[in-house]
Amino acid sequence: MIRLVDPLDRPGRAREFRCTVHGLCFENRYRLLGALHAGDPLILEREPENAIGADxxxxxxxxxxxLGYLPRxxxxxxxPQMDAGRExxxxxxxxxxxxxxxxxLVIEVSIA
Known part of the structure; x- marks a missing residue:
């Protein structure tokens, strides 16, 4: 079993990470990729009412x-970090x- 560790709780770790965006195949969202470029800002929003997961x-x-969702x-x-007010x-x-x-779609995320 793999145990996931919150990278923000590890001393000396950067508060930035890279990940992919899941769900691009739904509603033909992948078509939006043609208008995006490296460096374009994106918005991360909590969706606690999501049927697949409250997180x-x-x-x-x-x-x-x-575009889609962060990986589970x-x-x-x-x-929980965002719910506690972290940007x-x-x-x-x-x-x-x-x-x-x-x-x-590979994105970079920064936590403040």
């Missing part, structure tokens, strides 16, 4: 278009092609 964190563009392994520890910012790191949808 869901939605990723959207500044134009309010939903991340939202499990990040959601999470995100931006596009890179967009990949020729791979599964859940690996195409």
């Amino acid at each position: 869901a964190i939605r990723v959207r563009t500044e134009a309010t278009e939903i 392994e991340i939202s499990r520890w990040l959601a 999470a910012r995100a931006w596009v790191l890179k967009i990949r092609s020729g791979c599964p949808y859940y690996e195409r």
